[in-house]
Amino acid sequence: MDDRASGSGKGQRGSSPHEIERYERLFAARTHGMRSSAMRDMMSLTERPDVISLAGGLPDTSTFPAERYARLMAEVAADSTARALQYGPTEGLASVMECVVEVMAEEQTTVHPDELIVTTGGQQVIDLVCKALVDPGDVIVAEAPTYPGAVPTFGAYQAQVVQIEMDDQGMPIDELESTLDRLLNDGLTPKFIYTIPNFHNPGGVTMSTERRERLVGLARERELLVLEDNPYGLLRYEGSPLPTLYSLDALQAGRGGASDFVIYLGTFSKILSPGVRLGWAVAPRPVLEKLNLGKQGADLCSSPVTQLFVSAYFSEEDWRGYLDQLRCLYRSRRDVMLGALAEHFGPQARWTHPHGGMFIWATLPDYIDTTDLLARALETEGVAFVPGRAAYMDGRGGSSMRLNFAGVKEEDIREGIRRIGKVVREHVGLFGTLTGTAPAESGAQKRAKERRPESAPEAGESGGGELGDGKAGDGKPGSGLADVVELPRRRGEQNSAQRRG
Ligand SMILES: Cc1ncc(COP(=O)(O)O)c(C=O)c1O
Numbered sequence: 001m002d003d004r005a006s007g008s009g010k011g012q013r014g015s016s017p018h019e020i021e022r023y024e025r026l027f028a029a030r031t032h033g034m035r036s037s038a039m040r041d042m043m044s045l046t047e048r049p050d051v052i053s054l055a056g057g058l059p060d061t062s063t064f065p066a067e068r069y070a071r072l073m074a075e076v077a078a079d080s081t082a083r084a085l086q087y088g089p090t091e092g093l094a095s096v097m098e099c100v101v102e103v104m105a106e107e108q109t110t111v112h113p114d115e116l117i118v119t120t121g122g123q124q125v126i127d128l129v130c131k132a133l134v135d136p137g138d139v140i141v142a143e144a145p146t147y148p149g150a151v152p153t154f155g156a157y158q159a160q161v162v163q164i165e166m167d168d169q170g171m172p173i174d175e176l177e178s179t180l181d182r183l184l185n186d187g188l189t190p191k192f193i194y195t196i197p198n199f200h201n202p203g204g205v206t207m208s209t210e211r212r213e214r215l216v217g218l219a220r221e222r223e224l225l226v227l228e229d230n231p232y233g234l235l236r237y238e239g240s241p242l243p244t245l246y247s248l249d250a251l252q253a254g255r256g257g258a259s260d261f262v263i264y265l266g267t268f269s270k271i272l273s274p275g276v277r278l279g280w281a282v283a284p285r286p287v288l289e290k291l292n293l294g295k296q297g298a299d300l301c302s303s304p305v306t307q308l309f310v311s312a313y314f315s316e317e318d319w320r321g322y323l324d325q326l327r328c329l330y331r332s333r334r335d336v337m338l339g340a341l342a343e344h345f346g347p348q349a350r351w352t353h354p355h356g357g358m359f360i361w362a363t364l365p366d367y368i369d370t371t372d373l374l375a376r377a378l379e380t381e382g383v384a385f386v387p388g389r390a391a392y393m394d395g396r397g398g399s400s401m402r403l404n405f406a407g408v409k410e411e412d413i414r415e416g417i418r419r420i421g422k423v424v425r426e427h428v429g430l431f432g433t434l435t436g437t438a439p440a441e442s443g444a445q446k447r448a449k450e451r452r453p454e455s456a457p458e459a460g461e462s463g464g465g466e467l468g469d470g471k472a473g474d475g476k477p478g479s480g481l482a483d484v485v486e487l488p489r490r491r492g493e494q495n496s497a498q499r500r501g
Contacts, residue, residue, distance in 0.1 A: 030136070033155040052416040055384040057149070057201065057358065058407035059270050063325060068317065076308045088304040090296050092118025092280070095311035100280045102314065103266065107233050109247040110257045111264075111282050117292055120302045122231055122267035122279035125291075126150050126194075128298070129227055129263060129281075130157040132290035133191040139183060142194040143171050145361065145391030145400070147201050147229065150194065154393065161393045162190070168352075170207030171195060173214040180222065192225040192263070197245060199232040199357025202391050202402035206355055209242050216248045219261040225287070229265045231279075232357035234323055235406075237331035239355045246282060260284055268310055270358070271323055276306040330358065330406045336413050337405040344421025348428055351403075358406035363388075363399055368427050370401045373420075376427075381419035 076084055091097075097113035104111045119125050126149075134140065136158035142150070144163035154161050162183065164175050176193070183190065195215070197207040207215070219226050228245040249259040259282075267279035281291055295301075313319065337360055341351050351362035364370065370387040377383050388400030401420075405413055 030156055030158055033158045034152060051378065051382045051384055052408070052412045052419065053384045054403045054405070054408060054413070054416050054420075055386045056404050056407055058404065059274065059326070059358065060329065060407050061273055061275065063329065064273065064322070072309055072312045072316070075312055076305065080308050084305045084308050086304060088301040088307065090117070090292055090301050092116075092302060093304065093307045093311065095315075096278070096307045099268075099310055099314040100266065100282075103234070103268075103271070104264075104282070106320070107230070107244055107247075108241065109244045109264075110250070111246075112257070115258055115285070115288065116280050116282045117288060117295065118302055118307065119279045119281055119295065120299055121269060121274070121277045122229065122265045123149060123153075124295070124298065124302075125263075125265040125279055125281040126153050126227070126229070128291045128294040129192065130154065130159065131294040131298075132287065133225070134159050139188050139190040140192060140194055141176065141179065141190045143196065143200070143203065145200075145202050145388065145397055146194065146393075147196060148386060148390040148402070150229075151390065151393060159191075160188075163393060163396075166200070166203055166205055168205055170197060170200065170203075170205055170211055171215070173211050173218065176215070177218060180218075180224075190224060192227050193219065194227045194229065195245070196229045196232075198230055198242070199235065199354050199359075200361075201232070201357065202359050202361050202386065202388075204352030204354035204357065204359050204361045206242065212243060212245055212248055216245055216252065216262070220249065220252055224261065226262045227265060228262050231265075231267045231270045234271055235327060235330060235358070236356035237327060237334060237354075258284065263287060271326070272310065272313065272319070276303075276310055278302055278306055278310055333405040333408065333410060333413060334360070336410045337403065337417060340414050340417035340421075344418050345424060346421070346428075349424065358404055360403045360405060361388075362401050362403060364401075364424060365428070366399050368424065369398050371398065373401075373423060373427060377420055377423045381423055383416045383419040383423075385420065 094113065096118050097116060100116055100118070101111055101113060119128065130140075130153055134154075134157040138157075138159055139162055140154055140159045141162045141164065142154070144165045146161075146163060162179060164171050164179060166172070180190070193215070195207065196203075197212060199206055215226065218224070226245055226249075230244060233241070233244070244262075244264065246259045246262045246264040249262045250257050253260045261284070263284075264282040265279065266282070268276055269279065281288070283291060334354065338351075338353065341349070341360070341362065345351070345362065348365050349362055351360050354360060364373075370385070371389060374385060374387050377385070386402040388397030388402070389395055391397050391400075391402065403417075408416065
């Protein structure tokens with residue numbers, strides 16, 4: 001990821017080059033691969049009242065009734081004082097595991113408490129999985145774009161990330177297969193395949209059932225681990241739910257419901273609150289044990305205070321009812337954003353039509369750099385989004401942007417998109433003036449124009465939306481090899497990667 005992708009929201013806490021120099025020789029090699037997450041950099045923007053931020057990955061926590069929160073917390077304080085204030089078991093409280101089992105059942109996936117651990121958010125699962133599996137130079141296969149929050153984690157573990165460009169049905173499995181073959185030829189086997197099958201963050205697309213089955217088949221055939229990151233599965237606004245990779249693999253494994261090759265990441269962040277910082281991992285036993293050891297070293301246990309809050313919430317409240325409320329609210333916000341995009345972004349742009357989740361991924365003409373656009377949008381219009389580069393390891397994604405609709409009020413969505421549209425039109429006009437021409441439409445742009453999202457919502461089974469990559473909408477998997485993105489490696493790592501291969 002290019003540093004510029006962090007945008008002008010970068011905090012005021014940055015060190016000067018002089019200060020860094022002083023400590024340089026003390027830093028571990030892994031810190032060179034550490035990059036700030038664009039999302040985190042931009043969190044500060046959400047606090048600024050003068051800025052409309054479509055950049056956050058935020059659910060709308062203002063929908064949670066204050067009196068309910070107060071009552072549950074008071075109950076935890078009064079009835080479980082000592083437990084709440086004490087350390088808990090690393091794998092989590094049994095009562096929270098029961099909540100996880102309930103949520104997973106809602107995802108049509110059977111799990112047992114002894115197959116999971118409770119973590120400090122889903123983010124910790126990504127970290128623990130890397131900690132358990134990835135040595136410097138090891139390969140991770142991910143989608144392109146990928147979750148911007150995973151980018152700094154992969155960087156910190158010095159992984160080589162191979163990103164496979166998605167189309168409107170998620171990761172094309174033909175491309176995955178040929179990429180795996182190519183890696184194998186180079187003596188490399190990925191440590192895991194990282195995927196967000198439902199309502200992708202940031203891509204907004206959903207992996208089709210056929211691809212899910214093929215992915216699990218491939219993982220089983222080649223004995224590869226898959227990390228299924230599913231924070232948004234229950235936030236579906238249209239179409240029917242699709243099976244989790246975990247459940248498909250467990251079906252094939254046929255041994256009491258447990259999966260052999262899928263590590264499942266879940267979280268309470270989007271169905272209840274990110275503030276509780278609670279997620280979970282379901283994994284094959286030997287992997288789970290390593291995750292548990294990694295967690296012991298990271299934080300001993302997740303907060304018992306919030307675990308007890310979640311347990312009380314699930315046992316006393318109608319969590320499915322709250323989820324219905326969220327789905328209703330977010331669906332309507334999604335529709336407002338889709339309408340505003342159609343009104344203000346013009347034929348030059350393409351965007352996804354997510355069937356759920358929190359994000360739309362918009363792609364502008366190639367000559368627009370969304371990192372530059374963000375600086376301008378912030379400065380002149382007071383509006384923010386996540387520039388697309390944040391979702392790539394290698395600086396691609398420069399003409400795309402991630403837009404959050406879930407955590408933003410309808411009037412702000414309309415106004416925010418209007419303002420971004422204004423800056424986009426100025427850029428397009430400037431390009432025309434500089435080149436003396438009206439900007440030419442590429443074939444992809446023409447196709448995108450014919451496939452404007454308001455006329456092309458598709459059925460649930462066929463995937464979550466169209467993706468603006470020139471391949472979108474044709475429903476065919478991409479051809480040829482995926483772009484292989486290699487992080488720069490230091491000499492020692494090169495050798496160790498080759499040795500392992
Ligand atoms: C795809 C994905 N994975 C993981 C996470 C981490 O979520 P949390 O740590 O809040 O559970 C997020 C949060 O936005 C996400 O979008």
